[in-house]
Amino acid sequence: MQPKSLVNITDYGRDDILRILQSAAKFKQSPNRDLLQGRVCATLFFEPSTRTRLSFETAVNRLRGRIIGFSDAATSSSTKGESLKDTIMMVSNYADLIIMRHHLEGSARYASEVSPVPVINAGDGSNQHPTQTLLDLFTIYETQGTLENLTITIVGDLKYGRAVHSLIQGLSHFHPTFNFVAPDELGIPEKYKLYCDRRGIKYNEYAEFSPESINSADILYMTRVQKERFTDLMEYEKVKNVYILYNDMLSESKPNLKVLHPLPRVNEINQDVDENPKAYYFQQAKNGMFVRQAVICDLLGIGVE
Amino acid sequence: MTKELQVAALENGTAIDHIPTEEVFKVVTLLGLQRLNNRITIGNNLKSKKMGAKGIIKVSDKFFAEDEINRIALVAPKVNLNIIKNFEVVEKKNVALPDEIIEIVKCNNPKCITNNEPMKTRFHVIDKEKVELQCHYCELKIRKEEIVLK
Numbered sequence: 001m002q003p004k005s006l007v008n009i010t011d012y013g014r015d016d017i018l019r020i021l022q023s024a025a026k027f028k029q030s031p032n033r034d035l036l037q038g039r040v041c042a043t044l045f046f047e048p049s050t051r052t053r054l055s056f057e058t059a060v061n062r063l064r065g066r067i068i069g070f071s072d073a074a075t076s077s078s079t080k081g082e083s084l085k086d087t088i089m090m091v092s093n094y095a096d097l098i099i100m101r102h103h104l105e106g107s108a109r110y111a112s113e114v115s116p117v118p119v120i121n122a123g124d125g126s127n128q129h130p131t132q133t134l135l136d137l138f139t140i141y142e143t144q145g146t147l148e149n150l151t152i153t154i155v156g157d158l159k160y161g162r163a164v165h166s167l168i169q170g171l172s173h174f175h176p177t178f179n180f181v182a183p184d185e186l187g188i189p190e191k192y193k194l195y196c197d198r199r200g201i202k203y204n205e206y207a208e209f210s211p212e213s214i215n216s217a218d219i220l221y222m223t224r225v226q227k228e229r230f231t232d233l234m235e236y237e238k239v240k241n242v243y244i245l246y247n248d249m250l251s252e253s254k255p256n257l258k259v260l261h262p263l264p265r266v267n268e269i270n271q272d273v274d275e276n277p278k279a280y281y282f283q284q285a286k287n288g289m290f291v292r293q294a295v296i297c298d299l300l301g302i303g304v305e
Numbered sequence: 306m307t308k309e310l311q312v313a314a315l316e317n318g319t320a321i322d323h324i325p326t327e328e329v330f331k332v333v334t335l336l337g338l339q340r341l342n343n344r345i346t347i348g349n350n351l352k353s354k355k356m357g358a359k360g361i362i363k364v365s366d367k368f369f370a371e372d373e374i375n376r377i378a379l380v381a382p383k384v385n386l387n388i389i390k391n392f393e394v395v396e397k398k399n400v401a402l403p404d405e406i407i408e409i410v411k412c413n414n415p416k417c418i419t420n421n422e423p424m425k426t427r428f429h430v431i432d433k434e435k436v437e438l439q440c441h442y443c444e445l446k447i448r449k450e451e452i453v454l455k
Contacts, residue, residue: 008444084422106418106442125416127443191446 004299005112005119009130009166014173017137023294023304024138024287031290035302036065042095043069044087045122046078047103051263051285052122052129056099059292068095085114092117097300118299120292126162131295132262133166135288140171140219142287143258143280147171153179153213156223156243156268158188163262164223168192178203179213183239185230209243215252220245222261222268222281247272260284313346318365320387321377326350328380329360334454335376335409336369343367376409378402379436379452402433410438411453417443426455 006012012020027033041060045053053071060067068091070076078087084102088111091098098115100108101122108121108128123129141147152171158164158180168178178196180188180203188205196203206213214220225243230236244267245259261269261281273279297304324332329349338345344365353359368388377384378400388396406428412419419426419442427441436449 084418085424102418103416104418104421104443105414105416106440106444107422109442110418110422110424124418125443 002113003116003118005108005115005121006130006295006299007108007112007119007121007124008128009133009170011130012134012170017134017170017173020134020291020294020298021138021141023298024134024290025142026304027290027293028142028287031062031293033062033304034064035297035304036060036063036300039065039096039300040094041065041067041097041099041296042091043067043071043122044076044091044098044100044102045069045071046073046076046107047101047123048072049101049123052101052288055285055288056120056122056131056292059289059296062289063293063296065296069099084111088115088119097296099296120295120299126160128166129162130166131288131292132163133170134295135284135291136163136167136221136260136262137170138291139258139260139280139284139287144218144256147174149175149177150218151177151179151216152219152221153181153217154221154223155181155209155213155245156225157186157229158182158223159186160226160229161223164188164221165192167221168195172196172199172201176201179206179217180204181206181209181213181243183207183225183235183242185232185235185239186225209245209249211249211252214249214257215254218254218256218258220253220257220259222259222265224264224266224268244268244270245273246270247276250276250278253278313363314392315346315363315365315389316392317390318343318363318367319369320389321362321364322359322385322387323353323356324360324362324381324384325356326358326360329362331380331454332360332362332377332384335379336364336373338362338364341367372403374398375400375403376406379406379410379449379454382436402430402436404430405441406430406438409455410447411455412440412443412445413447413451413453414440414443414445417445419443 092115097118099120099122103125105125105127108124112119227236257278258280346363349360350358386398387394408425428438431437431439438447
């Protein structure tokens with residue numbers, strides 16, 4: 001039997017998600033523990049991603065684990081034409097757990113099927129990045145005290161945004177209401193509307209970043225509108241400044257509202273929001289490390305007190 | 306009155322009838338008929354009361370396994386299969402898509418791992434009626450008209 005891996009947020013049910021979040025809360029209280037003493041984790045970054053790699057590696061370091069791996073495919077044997085399978089088989093001879101990022105979609109699923117040790121998907125192309133979703137869920141749980149019955153307004157690129165799609169799937173267990181705010185060209189894909197319909201999840205769509213969409217929300221999840229996503233650059237010029245959050249737009253928002261963003265941001269959250277206590281994106285990024293500590297221990301079957 | 310056969314009769318084997326004319330050669334590929342040494346008769350653009358025009362494939366001394374014939378449902382879900390023994394039809398079968406399709410379909414996503422690694426493709430059939438597949442690896446959904454055989 002294959003070991004348990006985390007490839008897709010849909011690999012985790014409601015109970016799995018809650019178990020990870022409870023464990024992450026313990027790591028947030030006390031992140032330095034000896035739980036990975038004597039263990040080796042491999043970070044295989046076939047595609048560079050400094051932020052994600054540092055977060056995972058810090059998570060392992062703070063648990064006293066050791067790390068092997070590479071941060072760029074150029075320094076791995078895949079440039080010599082080695083197959084992914086062979087690389088995974090080799091590394092699993094040395095490591096107790098593999099954390100991988102790869103530009104090809106489905107690579108982590110395949111790796112998890114051939115690997116004798118657990119695999120954590122740290123991003124496979126534009127497909128999945130489940131620890132991003134878990135850190136979003138943890139941050140929502142932390143700031144709202146619950147995941148149940150919340151109104152989440154998601155703004156920006158809802159068409160290609162991987163974080164957005166996974167967040168919808170991750171929250172689907174907890175009776176959310178979504179407000180989708182996006183230009184026509186980057187609207188939420190039909191398949192995610194169907195996904196919501198099938199599960200009885202309520203959602204509203206807005207083309208305009210209206211006060212209503214902000215003031216009804218418990219969570220305002222901002223994303224980047226990327227120029228390269230547009231086929232028509234005229235269209236980009238029209239919308240690029242429409243989905244920007246300024247501090248004064250939050251004046252009538254709910255007291256419990258928190259503003260989140262998967263980062264990096266460009267200009268979609270004005271810097272004047274940073275001073276508002278409702279801005280929570282930097283804390284959100286920090287939570288990634290605790291969630292990753294929780295996932296690593298969970299997959300290795302290590303209990304957290 | 307005896308009906309004139311449009312394709313020679315089969316003593317023993319499998320006759321696949323009512324194939325849409327444009328799908329006949331895809332069925333050949335799906336069943337790997339090009340690799341067989343059996344006697345095979347292929348008829349196309351034959352008259353059909355039901356369909357106007359149709360294709361027929363007759364394979365002598367060959368009885369396909371369930372999972373082999375079910376592949377045909379990918380391109381021609383409405384074909385009839387007649388199992389023939391001693392010039393008699395002993396069994397009629399319809400084809401049904403399996404829940405999972407391994408190896409015979411190519412993923413349309415160039416960035417999918419299956420197009421970049423020596424490995425088998427694997428699809429979940431998410432809608433048997435409309436013939437909609439989802440790649441097990443990159444999760445791309447593929448509609449019937451987008452299906453490309455490997």
